[in-house]
Amino acid sequence: MSSKVKTPDFSQFPDANGHFGPYGGRFVSETLIHALDELSAGYERLRKDPEFQAEFDHDLAHYVGRPSPLYYAKRWSEEVGGARIFLKREDLNHTGAHKVNNTIGQALLAKYMGKKHVIAETGAGQHGVASATVAARLGMSCKVFMGEDDIHRQALNVYRMKLLGAEVISVKSGSRTLKDAMNEAMRYWVTNVDDTFYIIGTAAGPHPYPMLVRDFQSVIGREAREQCLAQNGRLPDALVACVGGGSNAIGLFHPFLNDEDVAMYGVEAGGHGVETGEHAAPLNDGIPGILHGNRTYLMQDEAGQIIETHSVSAGLDYPGVGPEHSWLKDMGRVNYVAINDDEALAAFRKLTLVEGIMPALESAHAVAYGEKLAKTMSPEQCIVVNLSGRGDKDIHTVATLDGIGIE
C-alpha cells in the first residue's frame, strides 16, 4: 500500500494558516482569533527555545517515565502465526496513557506564556485526569468540562480529578458528551481568555492545536523508530494505532511519514458495525465538514448537523477526527479501517490472557486490527501496535457487559 504516490515532505505541514491540504484551518468566531494568534506566536517561539525543550524532555523522562518500552509480544505473535508484533507501551506512562505527553507540553506552554489557569475538555476522563495531574504539579488551577452523561458513566475518573484539585464542570447542553464539553470549554475560554490556557486533548480543533498536539505526541514515533532500529536493525513494515481524535496515532505515524516503505493503519471505532451507522468512524463513513474549528471528516446528517456516535470505548466516541488524518486518508498515505465493539472486546480479553497486558478499550481496537494484519504477513516482517493506554479504567465496563456487578 505504501509508496504508490509521490508524496510531499510531511514535516513541512501544516502551512502558515494551519491547513493540511483542504483540511484543518481555523474556523472559529472572531472572538477567539486573538487567543489563537497568541498561542501560535508563543508556540513558535518556544518550540525553538532550548530551555523549554530541555524542560519538556526532562519532564517526559522523570515525571512520565519515558522512553516507554517497545515490547516484542512473542507469545501473542507466535499464536497469531504471522508478523512479529511489537507493542509500544504508552500504557506504562504516568496516568496510564499517551495523553500525558501532550498535557505536559501544553501546561509548560501555559507556564511560559504566563497563564495561571488551565481548562480542558474530557470524554472518558483520561485527558481530564492528565490535565488535572499536570496542573497539580505546576500549581495551576484546573477546570475540566465534561458532559453530564459522561460524568455519570465515569464516576471514578471524576473523583480522581477532584482528588487532584480540579473542578469538574458538568455540561448539560447538546448530547451531553465529549463534543459538547469541547463547545463549553471554548465558550469559557472566550470569556476568560486573558489568564486562561485551554489544553485540548486531541490533535483536532483550530490551528495551532492539531500541530502542537502532534508535535508533543511525536515522541511516541521518534522513540519507536529508534527502538525498532536498535532491536531489529530496520524499520517496521507497518504501524497500527487507534483513531478517535487521533493524537496517539499521529504521534506514532508522523516521524515515519516520509519512510515510504512503512505502511500505516489507523483504526476507527466501528461500534455496532460501520454498515449499521452506529459507530464513530468518520474516516470510514463520514463526510468532510466544519466542527470545533477545523475542516475534517465528520459524522453528520444531510442537513449538516453533527450526529451522535457510538463506541464501547468512550475515548473513541467522537464525531470528528484530527485534520491531518483526513489529509493522509485522501492521499492514501495511511489506511483507515474500523474494528467493531465485539472485536475490540475480544482483543481486550486476548491480550490480557496471552501477554498479561490489559489494554484500554481504545487501544484494544488497534490490538484487534494488529492481529488481523499480522496474520496476512510473514514472521520476517514486524509491525508496531500502539498500546496507547492501560485497561484498568475499563474493567467496570467489561464487567457490566459480562453481567457482573462491581462496586
Place this chain on the structure above:
Amino acid sequence: MSRLAALFTSLETAGRKALVPYIVAGDPQPGVTVGLMHELVRQGADIIELGIPFSDPMAEGPVIQLAHERALAHKVSLSMAIAMVAEFRQTDSKTAVVLMGYANPIERMGYKVFAERAAAAGVDGLLTVDMPPEEAHELSEILKAAGIDNIFLLAPTTDIARIEKIAALASGYLYCVALKGVTGAGHLDIGAVTELLAKIKAHTNLPVTVGFGIKDGASAAALAPLCAGVVVGSALIERMVNADRSQPEGEWLQSVGALIGEMREAIDA
C-alpha cells in the same frame, strides 16, 4: 444598491439607528417563525437576523443554545430557514433579512447552491460565525456574485490590521461583538465599546452594529448613539420563552415583540 446598503443610507439620512432582533428559525416551533418576523417588523425592527439551527453552536450562551436545541427538535434545517424567508418576503419586501449561523450546514448544502437558493428567497446577507476572513474567500466570491452581503464579526480583541482585512471582504454592515464572551453575557462595558467603535470607524466606512449583552431599552439607548444599529438576541428569546403560550397566537406574538417596541422607543427618544 443592496437592500442593506439602501437601508443604512436612508437611516443615516433620517438620523435613525437600525434595530436588529435575532431569533432562531423554528424556535420554539417552525410554524411561528414567519409570524414572529412580521410582528418584530411591526414593533420597529429594521433588519431581522434569522439564526440557522446548528447542533454545536460554539459561540452562543445558554439562552441561544437552547433556542437551537428547540428548533432542532423539530428538525429545522438551513433549507427550512431559507423557505421561511421566502414566505416572509411574500408580504414584506422592505425589511432586510440576514441569515446567521455556523459554517457546516452551508458547507454541506454547497456554497453555490446555498447562494442561489438564498438569493431567490430574498435573503440579504449572511453572517457565518465560525468563518473568519482567512477561510472566507471562496464563500465571499460566491455570495458577491449572488448579490448577498457578507457580514463579519469584529471583537474587542480584533487589531487594526484585522479590522482592515475584514472590512475589505465585508459588505452590508459589520457586527461588533461588545464583550469578551458568548451571546447573552452580562458584563457590557460602555466605555470599552466606545473605544472599540472609534478604532473600527477609523478604518472602515461600513455601518457598524453592536450586539452581545444588549438586554433592554436602556442598554440599547446607551449604545445606539455610538453605532449604526443595535442587535438583541438572548433577551428577546428569553422574553419568548417566558411568554405565556396558552394565550391566543396573536397576543403571544405581540407580548414577545413588545420588547422590540420598547427598544425602538428608547432608541428613537
